[in-house]
Amino acid sequence: MENRLLEIFRLVCQSNREFTVRELAQQFSVSSRTVYSDIKKLNELLEASGYPEINADKGKMFYTEPLMIEFESLIHSTPAFVLSNLRFRRLRITTSILLSGDQFTVDDLLKELDISRNTLIGDLKEVREMLSFHSIAVEATPFKGYRISGKEQNIRNLLILSISEDPLFFEDRAGKEDMQILSSCEAFLDDVARRLNVELSDVSFNRMLIAFYVTYTRISIGKAFTGGPKDVLTREEKAFVERHEEIEAIFGREVSIDDCFYLANKLAEASVVKSEELLSEKWLPFNLVTNQFIDAVAQEYSFEAFRTDSKLYEGLLNHLRPAYKRALAGEWAENPLLSYVLENFCQLNKAVEKSVKVLEEELKVHFNEHEISYFTLFFASVIERNEKQIRRTPNVIIVCNAGISTSEILKSRLQAIFHVNILGTFSVRNAALWLKEHTPDLIISTVPFKWKDTKVLKVSPYLSDYDIKEIQSQLSFLTARIHMAEVMNIIGKYVEIEDHKLAPLKNELSIYLGITENSEPKKGIYQPMLKEILTTDLIKAKFEAANRDEAVKESGRLLVDKGLADESYIQAMLKNVEVNGTYIVISPGIAMPHARPEEGALDIGLSIVTLKEPVVFGHPKNDPVKIVVGLCAIDHQSHLKALTELADILMDEKKVNEITNANSAEEILQIIKEDSQC
Structure with missing residues (x-):
């Protein structure tokens, strides 16, 4: 991270050119969010040392004047940094308090922090209020200092937040042993993510390392995490429990199972860059509600491609689980692009904000404006993918008060050097009048001049080399969409x-x-109703299955015999059940085995097998299984309407009992028809 900060500092702060976030992200092979995070950290360092901040506006980064100092002088200015920056000083005080155990004194903090007693006492009042906001109490005790009390989860979560906001925490606090532990945690986390087939965003990965560090330090002072019994383990919890001893070896001390669960849940809350389709708890509700959410947004913000873009569906589905986990835990991920979203996608964000109630009502959680803005970015990316972006000749005006001859020289030089349309040369007064009715792409002025919504470059009348570079840099970013x-x-x-x-x-x-817009809007992916795909030859009543695999095979055989899947699909279903057996059992007594579309699915299909004798699938709560629903689909969306109808029926305990007791396929189909749109 420090090497990347150094390089971004040299590129942005020590050159005369402008960079885009996308350009920096590509150069360092990181996400745009990581670049914004790095710029934020650099600005904090620059501010603490008394230097101007990097300008970040609409995805572009530039520095007013090249800064001729060594990066190391920023990194090693920690004492001045802590003393001069109120927010960071209070972050340091917060972390020091929470890492001290149950009690601390003012003298303890003064030994650790290079600040005056008066400054510390003044800050403590604000810090105590902030801790109280997070349900952590700090009470004064006679002759002993202060006593800390609060739930361990609240303390750890606040520690993670505080450390992640402090760019120099590890440089100042972590010793050699701590850095070795962090290095081992990094390797461990890489391996767990690989085994779970997920790729964490850079921000989430760094936050997880902080969660490891916080867990280690709290355990070191005797503060183990305590939770309740677990009926069903998430895939993250399974991964951490299976490697419990490895975590103990890394920390060099005993680690409780509940501490493993805490770390596992932090991983479940982490945002991912991409994720292979592994089932998890609530996978069926997530799939169904994601489709409803997309429909709701498409109705509020008319853009038909929302309904047909598979990347949107998969992206939202990948993001929804960690967002849900964060909402459950009362956590949230700060979106550094929030202001950008509100400024550039205001109407879209309002549509998402209104439609997100579909998610909140189904999942019984609340999403704040940062999480909503993340959802908005997924929809914005669809618009970007579906709108043609082509470069056209920029329209420019010249503002010059030095007379016709000077402005003509400037105009001639601009036309000789750059490919631009010069719409006119104006005095300041006339430029203001003209701009009330026109909007050029760029204003080039020889005098101080500002205009809302249009970039103004101040240059010398004879265009210095620096002016030419600045104009070239600005023109390189001017694009326009043609609709x-x-x-x-x-x-x-x-x-x-x-x-x-x-x-x-x-x-x-x-x-x-070259605009590939159709005269007619694209139609959404067709989603057949349950009555269109469920027939008696896809239903088997009172099947005698000796075990789980036989039950799954029968549900697959019905799909294969109907021509909806290849024989290989059955083996893929069995493999999926082996890996995701717990999550296949979606509710008490009901299992839904399936496989990925590319593993042999030929068409949309649902089969229903009722078992003469219930079978154990391995779910600690929902076993034994008495109804097996085989599912095959050719994509992620086309089967969802039929599946939603069937899921609604299977949530009715009375209907489930009727289906279980039915003696024939015809009887089962009739029961389903009575309660569906068939």
Whole structure:
């Protein structure tokens, strides 16, 4: 991390050019969120040392004047940093208090922190209020200092938050032994993520390392985590419990199972870059509600591609589980792009904010504005993917008060060096009048001049080398989207076109301009109803299964015999049950084995097998299984309407009993028809 900060510092703060977040993310092979996080840390260091901050606006980064200092002088200015920066000083006080055990004194803190007694006492009042906000009490005790009390989870969560906000914490606090432990934790976390087939975002990975450190330090002062009994383990909890002894070896001390669960849940709350499709608790509700959420947003914000973009569905599904876990724990992930989202996707964000109630009502949680803005970014990416972005010649005006000859020289030089359309040269007063009715891409001025919504570059009348570089840098980022609707509107202002010629004109212009917009909106993925795919030959009543595998095979055989799946699909179902046996049992007595579409699915299909004698699948709570629903699908969405209908029926205990007691496929189908849209 420090090497990346150093390089970003040299690129952004010690050069005259502008960088985009995307450009830096690609250069360092990290996410845009990580770049924003790094810029935030650099700005904190710059502010603490009395230097101007990096300007970050609309995805672009630039520094006013090159900073000719060594990066190390920022890193090693910690005492001044702590003394001068109120927020960081209080973060340090907070972490010191929470890592001290049950009690601390002012003298203890003064030995650790290089600040005056008066400063510390003044800060303590604010720190105590902040701790109280997190349900952690700090009470004064006569002759002993202060006593800390609160739930261990609250203390650890606040420690993680405080340390993650302090860019120099480990440089100042962690010794050689601590750094070795962190290195081992990093290797452990990499391996666990690989085994779980997930890739954590850089921010989440660093936060998980802090969670390991916090757990280690709290255990070291005798503060083990205590939780309740677990009926069903998540896949993260299983992974940590199986490697319990390895965690103890890394920490060099005894670690409780509850501490393993705590770390596992932190991992479940972490945002992922990508995730292979492994089942988890609530996988069925997540799948169903994600589809409903997309539909709700598409109704609020008319963009039909939302319903057809598979990357959107998969991205939201991957993000929803950690977001749900965070909401359950009362945690949330700060989105460094929040202001960018609110500024650039205001209406879309409002549509998502209104539609997110679908998720909240189904999952019984609340998502704050940061989590909502993350959801918005997934929808915004669909718009980006579906809109043609092409570079056109930028429109520029010149503002110059030095007379015609000077402005003509500047205009000639600009046209000789750059490919731009110069719409005119103006005095300051006339420029302000002209700009009220026009919007150029860039304003180049020889005098101080500002205008809302349009970038202004101040240059010398004769264009210095520095001016040329600045203009070139700005022009390289000017792009414009061309929408066919806007093109047709412009044409319509000047000519009247017969209705029957509109479509051919639009099509010909689309081909010429390279805009692949269809004249008709895309239709959403067709989702058949339950009655369209469930027939008696996909139902088996009172099947005698000796074990779990026989029950699963029968549900798969019905799909294969109907021509909905290849024979290989049955083996894939068995393998999936072996890996995800716990999660296959979706509710008491009901299992839903399936496999990935590419593993032999040919069409959408649902089979129902009722068992003469219930079978154990290995679920500690929902066993034994008496109904097996085989599922095959050719994508992530087309089967969801039928599956939703069936899921609603299977949530009705009376209907489940009727289906279980039925003696024939015809009888079962009739029971289902009575309560569905069939």
